[in-house]
Amino acid sequence: MPELPEVETIRLGLEKKIVGLEITNIELIRPKTFQGDNKLLQGKKVLNIWRRAKMLGIDLTSDLTLLFHLKMTGQLIFEKGKEKITGGHPTKDMLGPMPNKSTVVIFSFDDGSHLYFNDQRQFGWVKVIPTSRIEAEEKKLLGELGPEPLEKDFTWQVLKDNLLKRKKTPIKVALMDQSLIAGIGNIYTSESLFLARVDPRRLVNTITDEEFKKLHRGILDSLRLSIEKGGSTRAHFVNVDGQKGYFLDFANVYGKDGQACRGCPDKVVKITQAGRGTYFCPDCQK
DNA sequence: CACTTGACCTGTCCGC
């Protein structure tokens, strides 16, 4: 599920809801998704919420950080436990009552509210790490990660230099590599390559400077538009209130195989690269 | 090194 815009949507939601709350209990329904000592979290307060690549961090007092990766189907749903549901609650409307069949961990807070970590496929995880070591040991704690595309210093030259570390890799596959650029996944590679009019099968070392510039623009435009639309919901993604995102209503190619392309008489095509679906318009993307 | 496939899991959808 979540790529950069979806994780960012969750981050923005959590920021408004849980900063300042104190954790009173952690229930591990699927213990293997939780790494570390959950008892350490009792009585700790939420300081702030951050995102790096597709990971979400919740900093707590006592130098503790909860690090989440939601992988394909992870959800973080916040519910004000004391509010009685009387016909028309966004979470209930979308997902039914919490917890549900896919709930893997439940965090409880001192005001009676709860944060539900749901994950149908159980690929996701959350772990406890020391906040103060993240900066110095990012590679060890978060993995090898390329630059954040929405940071100011992410220029088209930075994009080019990083992608060129994999000269003979198809551009679509290179864009998915988190060690080259962080946060971009299957939806936004297809979308940004369409905006740049670049064929996803092209090898990185055949891309011209003009094309790197257009690709840079396409990445920023698709990520920003998606955050504005609350992310992409294909099947599972919802924000912390259980609501879907609407970026896919504005998508050009993702999930549109067999449908007419927006700007030419041709149809959008789906191919497989590195085991994942790629969508593009063979007429527009050269 | 470059690239593909399978594994991790559960659920849904589509064709027979």
Place this chain on the structure above:
DNA sequence: TGCGGACAGGTCAAGT
């Protein structure tokens, strides 16, 4: 209605 197979916002390890 049932069953098998393909497929799903991600990432690893292992194999060619």
